Amino acid sequence: MMNYPPGEATAKAAPHPRTTTDAAITARDLTVVRGDRTVLHGLDFTVTAGRITGLLGPSGCGKSTLMRAIVGTQAKVDGTLHVLGRPAGDPTLRSRIGYVTQAPSVYDDLTVRQNLDYFAAVLLPGRAHREERRTAVDRAIDDVDLASHADHLAGRLSGGQRSRVSLAVALLGTPELLVLDEPTVGLDPVLRRDLWNLFHQIAADRGTTLLVSSHVMDEAERCHRLLLMREGEILADDTPEALRRRNDTATVEEAFLHLVDAAAARTAQAAQATQAARAAHEEPRP
Numbered sequence: 248m249m250n251y252p253p254g255e256a257t258a259k260a261a262p263h264p265r266t267t268t269d270a271a272i273t274a275r276d277l278t279v280v281r282g283d284r285t286v287l288h289g290l291d292f293t294v295t296a297g298r299i300t301g302l303l304g305p306s307g308c309g310k311s312t313l314m315r316a317i318v319g320t321q322a323k324v325d326g327t328l329h330v331l332g333r334p335a336g337d338p339t340l341r342s343r344i345g346y347v348t349q350a351p352s353v354y355d356d357l358t359v360r361q362n363l364d365y366f367a368a369v370l371l372p373g374r375a376h377r378e379e380r381r382t383a384v385d386r387a388i389d390d391v392d393l394a395s396h397a398d399h400l401a402g403r404l405s406g407g408q409r410s411r412v413s414l415a416v417a418l419l420g421t422p423e424l425l426v427l428d429e430p431t432v433g434l435d436p437v438l439r440r441d442l443w444n445l446f447h448q449i450a451a452d453r454g455t456t457l458l459v460s461s462h463v464m465d466e467a468e469r470c471h472r473l474l475l476m477r478e479g480e481i482l483a484d485d486t487p488e489a490l491r492r493r494n495d496t497a498t499v500e501e502a503f504l505h506l507v508d509a510a511a512a513r514t515a516q517a518a519q520a521t522q523a524a525r526a527a528h529e530e531p532r533p
């Protein structure tokens with residue numbers, strides 16, 4: 248993975264067999280309750296097939312919850328949520344989606360290759376698939392640039408390397424949709440750049456749809472499209488370029504702050520109007 252030319256993949260659009268108007272994910276009035284709180288409030292959005300969509304917003308805004316709803320592991324989901332043409336959580340989607348959570352899900356007492364062999368055996372069981380498994384494992388290890396660590400115990404790897412083992416596991420089944428929850432957290436700038444180049448390579452070469460969450464705004468510029476979130480709501484669903492243009496800002500981060508201020512002003516205005524209406528209602532008649 249580390250040999251991709253920096254910058255190039257981020258600059259060009261991914262050629263894709265499907266039209267770019269295809270939706271891999273469609274949400275209408277999507278609401279999620281966790282505990283006694285509504286965490287996602289009636290979201291409407293689409294995620295375009297074959298492209299990289301960044302899910303960006305501050306910590307606690309609901310990114311992981313939204314991803315869990317999409318992969319079908321979240322309870323108390325209301326509204327419409329379609330993923331790859333099926334309702335979210337449909338059993339037929341299991342093999343079509345790769346999901347990497349924030350906590351790397353690897354076995355520390357197995358080597359990198361043994362981890363991948365294990366998950367490959369679950370995906371492609373039986374002797375008949377032995378060669379296919381070997382090829383898939385080799386490719387996944389290569390994709391995440393861990394060939395030199397293939398025989399190292401996962402428990403002895405750095406945080407970033409363990410995250411890459413998780414990503415390799417998700418890549419094993421050649422999923423149509425990759426859902427990656429903050430995959431670059433804790434990585435140094437070089438690894439972050441290389442990982443983003445890998446994401447672009449995967450979208451371009453395999454036509455995979457990627458939904459990648461982050462709270463680092465500079466990563467927004469690396470995405471084809473963005474969903475900007477705040478406090479369980481989608482503030483914007485657009486391309487980075489359109490967001491900058493529409494808000495007349497130089498960066499997506501400034502556009503995001505502009506949208507946050509506008510949303511806060513609307514909320515304050517609505518609260519004032521409610522207060523005024525209440526005061527008028529309570530005013531004693533002469």
Ligand SMILES: Nc1ncnc2c1ncn2[C@@H]1O[C@H](COP(=O)(O)OP(=O)(O)OP(=O)(O)O)[C@@H](O)[C@H]1O
Nearest residue numbers: 281282283286305306307308309310311312313462
């Ligand atoms: N098990 C839970 N029960 C109740 N509320 C929860 C639970 N897990 C998360 N929450 C709340 O749901 C909200 C959204 O959390 P979520 O993890 O989706 O945010 P996030 O944007 O992914 O944050 P981060 O970037 O820090 O991972 C937060 O306010 C959080 O406190």
